[in-house]
Amino acid sequence: MANVIQDSNSTMYHLPREDRLEPQFDAYTKISWNNVRIAFEMLNATPRYIFSHRWGYKQNGTWTGMIADINSGRADLGTNCMANTERLPIVTYTDTIAPYRVKFIFRQPPLPYVANIFSLPFSSQVWIALAVCSLFSSFAIYLASRWEVRHGKSPAQLDGTIGDALLLTMSAVSQQGCAMEPRRISGRIMVLVVFTALMALYAAYSANIVVLLQAPSNAIHSLEQLANSKITIAANEVDYNHFIFRLYKDPIRIMIHKRLEPERGRAQFYEIDEGVERIRQGLFAFHSIVEPVYRRIEETFLQQEKCDLMEVDFMKGFDPLVPVKKDSPYLELLRVVFKQLHESGIRSAQFERLQVAKPRCAYKVSSFSSVGIGDLQPVLVLMLYGIAVSCAIVVLEIAYFRW
Structure with a gap:
């Protein structure tokens, strides 16, 4: 033999x-x-x-x-x-x-990697209800401030305009204070109700964000999804991996082969130990006979790190x-x-x-998870939009003032 x-x-x-x-x-x-x-x-x-x-x-x-x-x-x-x-x-x-089986093994990417987690804590109906209630509150505060202005005005009092009412409501939505506020008891009760209700929503929202930042996604199940993801695609440094990727001519497998062996740059081939360590770090798919990889995973992974392991078959063979x-x-x-x-x-x-079978997720335990810039991408994009809008408003105000 x-x-x-x-x-x-x-x-x-x-x-x-x-x-x-x-x-x-x-x-x-x-x-x-x-x-x-x-x-x-x-x-x-x-x-x-x-x-x-x-x-x-x-x-x-x-x-x-x-x-x-x-x-x-x-x-x-x-x-x-x-x-x-x-x-x-x-x-x-x-x-x-x-x-034996030869497959891509990887950990499912974190949820912030594939979705905007800042919109996930509430359903679309809750977001719509929140917007409607905010508009209704702004209108109620506007009416109260208009009535207050008729009976006198102090420097820190609302001017009785819809702009001031919206500013106060937005301050409550973002859990920030506002220099201007109602002076009468009716307007203050309205503001108290708005801040209290939004504080409860803010607490629920923050708790959900903390959970979602550490939650794995369930986004990759097929070879096509893996090829279109931003996960690094690599293979074990053995001879069969230098041959089998060239045998297939369909577009998805050609795409994977080009990512594995790019025309420019280093080919993504690693030894078992290094490949498994990169799987543990995340955003890394490793093509190999699965059982040797699982043996190393059992030796090096923490319990919670075994719960989001995923396999995708490239060869589709017998x-x-x-x-x-x-x-x-x-x-x-x-x-x-x-x-x-x-x-x-x-x-x-x-x-x-x-042989060692696929590691089982016996139980999930909470653990510390650091947050990177990629997790905050939607927030940073929103800040850039806000800066752009504020600059545009400044230009319009200057033009209007000079005109």
């Missing part, structure tokens, strides 16, 4: 001994070998192994890696691999003995299959014995011993 190792050369020491040490390296190769060794013994055959550092792709008309070993007769079969039509003249695919040399005299024997391994539960037992 040709065994593909890509994580660590120490696999060449641990795999023949089956000591289950360093399970984080080449776990699928070890599972495949354990199952094939049992299959050989069931066939009363002597298990022998060789090692290869590549799965096998055609380059300049020549096969490389594991497929080259099978094609040359150095090996009768190889490690589980994804079915590829280019390899069909060389090998026949039999059964799967170590199912389970990997064992390649056997085409027209091999052992083909039917291996097919039968692989089925027996599956039916007897040996394959499942090997898989459960050496």
Whole structure:
């Protein structure tokens, strides 16, 4: 059997001994070998192994890696691999003995990254009701101030204009004070009611904002959404990731390939440890066999950081299959014995011993979350609009005064 190792050369020491040490390296190769060794013994055959550092792709008309070993007769079969039509003249695919998945793994981006959280605390009906009540309050304060002006006016009293009434209402909406206020008891009661009601809304609004700043979104579920997002797209630094992205010609996968390997700049390929750390930091999608990534996630992530993990499948392929040399005299024997391994539960037992499933979110706990400029983008944009409007008003006032 040709065994593909890509994580660590120490696999060449641990795999023949089956000591289950360093399970984080080449776990699928070890599972495949354990199952094939049992299959050989069931066939009363002597298990022998060789090692290869590549799965096998055609380059300049020549096969490389594991497929080259099978094609040359150095090996009768190889490690589980994804079915590829280019390899069909060389090998026949039999059964799967170590199912694995190759996907993009990432944490869902924070909610402020995909939505304006400053409009989310209240529904649209509440915002409309708030606007209507503010206008109604402004009109009521305007009537009260008009009545007060008829009975005398002090320097800090409202002038009885609609502009002053709107200014007082906007001061209440933004929880700011106003230098001008009613002097009579009726107007003061109106102002007290407005400030009290808006203070309760302001408290509810602030509490919701704090929660939403730390909440993950649920925005990315498909390959198209991932391609159109601003998340960094990267892949594990292994040979198959340098080949499979070039096999697909649809626009979405071409877009992902261009982001992974841009024409200018550095290609986004990382080792497992660095890739998982970048996943933990967020806004980073990492393409790899998922189980080694999950093993590292279990070792390094906090509990609340496991709750927003997401997978997106790029290849849309079937389970990997064992390649056997085409027209091999052992083909039917291996097919039968692989089925027996599956039916007897040996394959499942090997898989459960050496693999780590997707981390479960057992419970969510609150934690400190820093707020960056990106989270406050809607507020900063609103401030820029306000500055622009105020400058325009100043220009109009100066023009009106001179005219």
